[in-house]
Amino acid sequence: VAMINIGREAVENKRLLPYYQPQISMQTGEVMGFEALLRRRDRSGQICLPGTIAEAFNDYEVAEAIGINMLDMVIADMIDWRSRGLDWGKVSINASAAEFRNRDFIHRLIDHTDRAGIPRDRLIIEVTEGVFVGRSAPMASDMITELKQAGFGISLDDFGTGYASLTHLREIPVDALKIDRSFIQDLFGNTGNDSAAIVSAIIKLGQGLGKTVVAEGIETERQAEFLREHGCSAGQGYLFGRPAPKTAIDELLAGKR
């Protein structure tokens, strides 16, 4: 309950903000876009991770309010980048399971991007397999299909950690698979042989299905090398860039221009 209240209070007092982490082409090294990651400013101005309000995502109303707030801020940032002539590529936003319990989510995404004049394909919706369980399960597949048909990108996050992944791959139109960072971080670790086999199999699976494969949590050149050699298309991780506030991204984009 404490976390839910902190989450609610953070929305009400405008203490939430997006950080952005670059997503890189593993083949060319180019920045393809960013993942928007929720951050919260506490009373002392410290930036806190979403884990500090994790339970807020279990509360339908608070989760929805956080999602609305994030979408508003990300769209506003895109409008600002556009006005400065900066090309941000694509931005991925994380959808919570709660958002798949109400079709307003679809209308909101369409309405906000269209009103801003942002092409819908500039926004990628990241979903986890968690949406296929519990109260969001009945509507999730249909809503994801509609989002895809409306022109948004769809990315399956934390791939490999959920259950029945392959069934969902057949049923929902995803553009990209994101290999969970636990596999990447274990590539040369204790159970590295297994992780290496799993990672290369996911990459092959993605290739066979014609999907982009994004590896998360890349921290070392050695991990990047492995992924490149196995044909992984995109990557994200501290090696390429930590999640950063918009001002830092402005500079990065201005340097790229």
Ligand code: G
């Ligand atoms: O940024 P960090 O590593 O702390 O993120 C922790 C978790 O919070 C990740 O699983 C991430 O997917 C989730 N998360 C980050 N931003 C958002 C957001 O805007 N909405 C939702 N629903 N989850 C988010």
Ligand code: G
């Ligand atoms: O669940 P999701 O994939 O959305 O989680 C993304 C989270 O992973 C973000 O909160 C981000 O801060 C974190 N993250 C991003 N890159 C790295 C990395 O290279 N190493 C670690 N440990 N965490 C990362």
Ligand code: NA
């Ligand atoms: Na994510």
Ligand code: MN
């Ligand atoms: Mn993930």
